[in-house]
Amino acid sequence: MAGRPVLNRRLDGHGTTIFAEMSALAVATGAINLGQGFPDTDGPEEIREAAVRALREGRGNQYPPGPGVPELRVAIADHQRRFYGLEFDPDREVLVTAGATEAIAAALLALLEPGDEVIAFEPFYDSYAACIAMAGAVRVPLTLRAPDFRPDLDALRDAVTPRTRLLLLNSPHNPTGMVLTRDELTAIAELAVERDLLVVTDEVYEHLVYDGEHIPLISLPGMRERTVSISSSGKTFSFTGWKVGWVTGGAELVTAVRTAKQYLTFVSSGPFQYAIAEALRLPDGFFGGFRDQLRGKRDLLTAGLADAGLGVHRPQGTYFVTADIAPLGEKDGIAFCRQLPERCGVVAVPNAVFYDDPDAGRSQVRFAFCKREEVLREAVTRLRGR
Numbered sequence: 001m002a003g004r005p006v007l008n009r010r011l012d013g014h015g016t017t018i019f020a021e022m023s024a025l026a027v028a029t030g031a032i033n034l035g036q037g038f039p040d041t042d043g044p045e046e047i048r049e050a051a052v053r054a055l056r057e058g059r060g061n062q063y064p065p066g067p068g069v070p071e072l073r074v075a076i077a078d079h080q081r082r083f084y085g086l087e088f089d090p091d092r093e094v095l096v097t098a099g100a101t102e103a104i105a106a107a108l109l110a111l112l113e114p115g116d117e118v119i120a121f122e123p124f125y126d127s128y129a130a131c132i133a134m135a136g137a138v139r140v141p142l143t144l145r146a147p148d149f150r151p152d153l154d155a156l157r158d159a160v161t162p163r164t165r166l167l168l169l170n171s172p173h174n175p176t177g178m179v180l181t182r183d184e185l186t187a188i189a190e191l192a193v194e195r196d197l198l199v200v201t202d203e204v205y206e207h208l209v210y211d212g213e214h215i216p217l218i219s220l221p222g223m224r225e226r227t228v229s230i231s232s233s234g235k236t237f238s239f240t241g242w243k244v245g246w247v248t249g250g251a252e253l254v255t256a257v258r259t260a261k262q263y264l265t266f267v268s269s270g271p272f273q274y275a276i277a278e279a280l281r282l283p284d285g286f287f288g289g290f291r292d293q294l295r296g297k298r299d300l301l302t303a304g305l306a307d308a309g310l311g312v313h314r315p316q317g318t319y320f321v322t323a324d325i326a327p328l329g330e331k332d333g334i335a336f337c338r339q340l341p342e343r344c345g346v347v348a349v350p351n352a353v354f355y356d357d358p359d360a361g362r363s364q365v366r367f368a369f370c371k372r373e374e375v376l377r378e379a380v381t382r383l384r385g386r
């Protein structure tokens, strides 16, 4: 073994994440963990019961069908029609995956050749860079800059080269909370058509938009045959541990993604698939109510962070807020986040780890607000006393 590292070169630099370090710090210090983005309250009771029923009735306890159980694929197609007026054939244009994470991996592994360039917004969701690397492709960051984190569409156009194969988009965007507008999406769609690019869209926060609206890129002219839309039940229904995600798109693309997916997990989450089929049919009141509840939490945390002296970038969507520590006289988010649990009993994540260009996000830190209101209030009180 001497001489050669056991981890292959493609994954070099993708070792331990800051989340593990910060969560360990949270445990060691008893701090409130606003670092990792998972809710501290489970989703609807009736959906948990639906999962129990499926288990008891023996639905999904053995390998479910490769593309997902038909009940869920039909429910996903109905959801796309109900919220966006989009039509998908549940048999050919819908694929169930082990969360959005597997969908992203399978899409990139299926669609990319080694050496292909992939343009993605930076700060990146942490699995993007690793999956692009595993596919042997090259990531090309398009930096979203404070204060608004709007994409620079001229820079995007300039970033496209003859080697560009794919745009990897995320809206609503984690960690900045930016939500692409119809005008921005239209410009991106036109560029994709003009330069014959594929697009993978990560839409896991589709139902968590507080200002503006979520518009699937695939709904725009010319995009159906070149877009892989990815979403997940985890964030919408507060069951992040169930790992039920999905892909929708034209049959050719969905078939390609399924080809890679079948050799990753093959299938997953059998009984949970039936429960999520029911969740997707919850009345509009559920979706609007959950969004309004999170909007209130956003307002609580953003006001508290501003009160504590941080610069706040008010998110339009997701359940994260990016804040700037420069007004506190601090420069380095990584050092700040390492000290914060000890100093005041709160854990946050430095945005610098989501950038290739560490200077671009050096003074930004991310807080999650998908927590109980009393937890957020306590965190805000602690931060004020920092």
Ligand SMILES: *Cc1c(COP(=O)(O)O)cnc(C)c1O
Binding pocket: 098, 099, 100, 101, 102, 125, 170, 174, 202, 204, 231, 232, 233, 234, 235, 240, 243, 244, 245
């Ligand atoms: C949470 C998250 C995911 C992963 O979703 P899973 O369904 O849990 O795999 C993907 N993309 C973004 C932007 C996320 O925040």
